[in-house]
Amino acid sequence: MGPLPLHLLPSTGTVAPDGRLTIGGCDVLQLAERYGTPLFVYDEEHLRARCREAVAAWGDGVAYASKAFLCKAMAALVHDSGMCIDVSTGGELAVCLAAGVPPERLVLHGNNKSLAELTEAVEAGVGRIVVDSFDEIDRLSALAVAGMSARVMVRVTPGVEAHTHEYVMTGQEDTKFGFSIASGAAARAVDQLRRLPEMEVVGIHAHIGSQIFVLASFRKAIEALADFFTPLGLPELCLGGGLGVPYVTGEAAPTIIEWAAAAREACAAAGIPSDTRLTAEPGRAIAAAAAVTLYRVGTVKDLPGIRSYVAVDGGMSDNPRPVLYGSGYEAFLPRSTTADRPRQVRVVGKHCESGDLIVPDACVPADLVVGDILCTPVTGAYGHSMASNYNKVPRPAVLFVAGGHARVVVRRETYDDLLRLDA
Numbered sequence: 001m002g003p004l005p006l007h008l009l010p011s012t013g014t015v016a017p018d019g020r021l022t023i024g025g026c027d028v029l030q031l032a033e034r035y036g037t038p039l040f041v042y043d044e045e046h047l048r049a050r051c052r053e054a055v056a057a058w059g060d061g062v063a064y065a066s067k068a069f070l071c072k073a074m075a076a077l078v079h080d081s082g083m084c085i086d087v088s089t090g091g092e093l094a095v096c097l098a099a100g101v102p103p104e105r106l107v108l109h110g111n112n113k114s115l116a117e118l119t120e121a122v123e124a125g126v127g128r129i130v131v132d133s134f135d136e137i138d139r140l141s142a143l144a145v146a147g148m149s150a151r152v153m154v155r156v157t158p159g160v161e162a163h164t165h166e167y168v169m170t171g172q173e174d175t176k177f178g179f180s181i182a183s184g185a186a187a188r189a190v191d192q193l194r195r196l197p198e199m200e201v202v203g204i205h206a207h208i209g210s211q212i213f214v215l216a217s218f219r220k221a222i223e224a225l226a227d228f229f230t231p232l233g234l235p236e237l238c239l240g241g242g243l244g245v246p247y248v249t250g251e252a253a254p255t256i257i258e259w260a261a262a263a264r265e266a267c268a269a270a271g272i273p274s275d276t277r278l279t280a281e282p283g284r285a286i287a288a289a290a291a292v293t294l295y296r297v298g299t300v301k302d303l304p305g306i307r308s309y310v311a312v313d314g315g316m317s318d319n320p321r322p323v324l325y326g327s328g329y330e331a332f333l334p335r336s337t338t339a340d341r342p343r344q345v346r347v348v349g350k351h352c353e354s355g356d357l358i359v360p361d362a363c364v365p366a367d368l369v370v371g372d373i374l375c376t377p378v379t380g381a382y383g384h385s386m387a388s389n390y391n392k393v394p395r396p397a398v399l400f401v402a403g404g405h406a407r408v409v410v411r412r413e414t415y416d417d418l419l420r421l422d423a
């Protein structure tokens with residue numbers, strides 16, 4: 001009911017005396033006028049600061065999980081800021097290479113990498129391939145026979161259930177990802193790969209899930225990994241991503257520094273050798289809070305005794321998280337950023353689905369009207385990257401803002417783009 005908690009804004013977000021929001025020195029209402037809505041606005045300084053924090057916390061080798069948000073400008077920024085980048089498909093690999101990221105700074109993931117994707121990655125010379133299945137080992141053997149070589153890690157499932165949504169839990173035994181330690185599959189995978197001299201096994205990888213607030217989940221994973229990892233005598237251990245971020249009033253998450261410190265402590269306590277190169281792959285913790293989405297309010301429907309519906313010009317096509325995971329967001333009006341929000345409404349999109357929710361129970365200022373720019377913060381991860389053309393809605397533009405300057409890093413789609421692939 002109170003005003004927006006300002007800590008949910010990107011780090012350079014400031015509120016002018018008249019209540020208007022600026023990010024990166026740019027007035028966001030002017031950005032909406034100039035570039036149209038819906039619009040993703042990323043704070044470059046925020047992104048750089050999170051990348052630098054990740055490198056300070058984990059050291060060289062820490063990778064940004066590009067599926068959270070990726071375009072050429074993002075790949076270049078992340079690389080400039082000292083992080084490696086993890087990609088999980090040939091498409092993500094192609095974008096990073098097109099951005100000029102040196103291939104040795106890339107890590108290839110994926111539970112079903114095709115022979116073509118593996119070939120592209122090995123030929124490009126990616127730094128690490130994280131092996132996920134015995135079928136993939138067969139494909140790597142074929143590449144080895146053809147004289148190709150790579151550095152590989154083995155993705156294992158430690159058999160722990162992280163405190164998070166079922167759809168983003170990945171460390172449990174019943175999963176499509178990785179090799180089970182408990183069943184002996186992980187040991188067999190390491191063994192098979194070690195018989196391929198072209199494939200240098202450099203470490204073990206585990207990723208237990210996403211949007212995890214509880215550091216104890218990571219500690220449990222490390223305890224479960226230690227007895228398997230230590231006897232292998234491998235130099236690297238990657239703990240994956242998954243650090244949560246606050247989206248709504250009342251949520252709080254550990255910092256990247258705290259996350260790394262807890263992991264190091266747990267590794268030491270579990271007897272993992274201190275010279276192990278410990279790394280991680282944050283995605284959400286780098287990108288989520290760096291961006292806001294700007295929408296324009298198009299209709300307001302008051303259903304007496306039921307609720308009010310506020311419809312904006314985007315929806316599940318630019319942010320499917322509320323539909324997929326029941327995720328919560330805040331909403332506010334950047335023309336009066338610090339205003340009280342006494343009015344309860346349901347913010348919905350423009351798609352032909354009742355499930356097309358953006359904020360099911362939003363608090364907004366009493367004077368919200370049609371034509372207002374409405375803003376949802378913390379939309380920098382798994383928003384644009386999961387965007388679709390459902391209902392043939394063109395995907396929004398993406399801006400990077402810094403130092404009072406805005407640049408379009410992904411342009412808005414046009415109707416021509418929607419027709420581009422039709423025969």
Ligand SMILES: *Cc1c(COP(=O)(O)O)cnc(C)c1O
Pocket residue numbers: 065067068086109207209210211240241242243281282283284285
């Ligand atoms: C998704 C994913 C990540 C990043 O997860 P976040 O929750 O965004 O930090 C890291 N590593 C792997 C293997 C992943 O699949």
